[in-house]
Amino acid sequence: MTEKGPNTIIGRFRSIAENSHEYAKSLKKKGQLLAGYMCTHVPEEILYAAGIVPVRILSSHESQAMTRGYIHETYCSFSHDCAYQTLKGNFDYLDLIVTSSSCIHMGEAFNTSVRFAGFQEKSYLIQYPHIIHTKPAGEFMTESFRQFKEFIEKFIGTPITDEKIEKAIKVYNTNRRLLKRLWEFLGSDKPPVTGPEVAAVTLASQMMDKQECNEMLEQLIKKLEAEPGKAPSEVRLMVTGGACDDLGIFDLIENLSYSTSLIFIDSCTAARYFWFEIPEDKPDKLKALAEGYISKIPCPAKDNVPGTGEKKRFRFIQQFIEDFKPDGTIFLYQRFCSPQPMDVVALKPVFDKLGIPSIELELDTTIPITQFRTQLDAFIEIIKGVHLE
């Protein structure tokens, strides 16, 4: 591995992201316990401390009609697709599935998997407070994580010690720091890596054994630090929105009729997955986990500061704008998702005020490439100020 260049390592990450079942099954063959998780509010550290590798359940982008009998039509295609995969048996190798009470669409995907895909006896729903920016929310989460830990202890038949949780916290924090370092390359004038490459690495990290992932990330970062970097593109684009595991859309953003680069993705499948840390060496490990997960860039489904209506995520976004300097923003969300487009209503004026143009694109099971290309080309033409003379 040390002899290989950054492209080889990125290729390996992309291959894991695109063939996640194959990767997970290779772990399974080695005797590894695997837990599928459906939401990034799941404290993976507890699973990892128990010797279980958390594997994110993501979609397949296959057009299908199987789930219409289980989940209402107006639930997002991402939730339909995830449920489809469990129903089809694509995740039969999992020992357990877990989610948290956050997105109601993914909640239904979870319920469908539990009731109809054979996960009845091997599933857990972590209770999460509806509004997380409050003191009681922290206490609630600590207690909820305690119950989850007890469930996992019963599941594996062994207690999970504080030492093991602390070790897991450190492995996960290392992973977060490495991913953050990787994304920071995109903020530089001559990034040695592209947005779609970073998106693929981040997606792969969500299904990998974190120690293996960290080793690969360390090598990749070392290689990238030695790279001269590529000439800057004419237009820098930022994406903000909901879950998107379709790497094709990110490839499209960098392959338009104009010179563009994808420089940041604020979504739960990208930066929101890792852009936080758990306080280390705290006496109460579960309280530390609760504190860390509260400090995450919030999901729009959870993001309300009581009494003010303020959105905490917007503060992060403003910081990302300052650090990554986008020329334009793409609001990218799943069709039928409610919290994401509701946030757009409030977020668009923030971008308008900063003079950053924006565009909305709705995701579905498959992407209408030609139409998206036209919309994005037009968006770039507007940013570039194409006009008659």
Add this chain to the structure above:
Amino acid sequence: MSKHASANKELDWKKAKVIAAGVDVGAVTSKALILLDGQPYASSQVATRMPKESAFDAINGALSKTGLKLEDIHYIVATGCGRAQVLFAHKAISEIVCGAAGAVHIWGPSVHTVLDAGGESCKVIHCTGKGKATSFLWNDKCAAGIGRSMEVFAGLVKKDLTEIGSIALQCDQFPKLSDFCAVYAQSEILDLIRTNVTEEQAIAAYHHAMARRIGTLVARSGIKKEFVIIGGLAKNPGITNQLEGILRVSRLAPKAEWDPVLTTALGAALYADSFYRRQQSGATAAGRK
């Protein structure tokens, strides 16, 4: 092959300094428009089949009335959803930017909102008085409110697409349908026809539902006056009248000398003219050095 082709016999292309063309390959129709020193000279419209072939058919249709050859055209800009497949174009630009430029050229600098109601999509474009697009909003994936769904509906009620809008104007009392989905609306229409409404009422009801659907898009985007409608549905009075009522805004009246379907091709041709002139002045400036 050409559905429509025409040429201005008062102009002589041999005297023109700049011959520019725009080719708009849309989902339903492909259009070509040729300018001689910025003056409209020839145009054509053909049904889109395969984008590559339809682009050739459209430009050949326009050329057929003129004696011009493709190689005589100094600069060609392609636009529309099939723009990348116009192999003979010098440059491709999106229909958003071309639609705004064409609309302002036709109606003048007071235009700031353009509704492009085409075969495959509906777009609301905001622009400056110089025709520079500043923002746009595209319809969502649902087919409601776009030309293709109107074609399907015309087939359903066995009417010609060119007459259906006028029929919709014949009655002002009609049941209200769902505007959520073109398919649902058509199912509701079939249900109404089986009960007690007249054919005219059913057609008016469908137009009203589609106009509400388009109106939602326009309202979301916001109207900055003046407002114009381009694209195929601009020729359907059943839609445009209902839309004006729903939005409580009058559009600028269509220009008799301009087919609104050609607006985006005109914008592309204007860009072709502009790019060629820039190219020439750049070459001249370089020559001076």
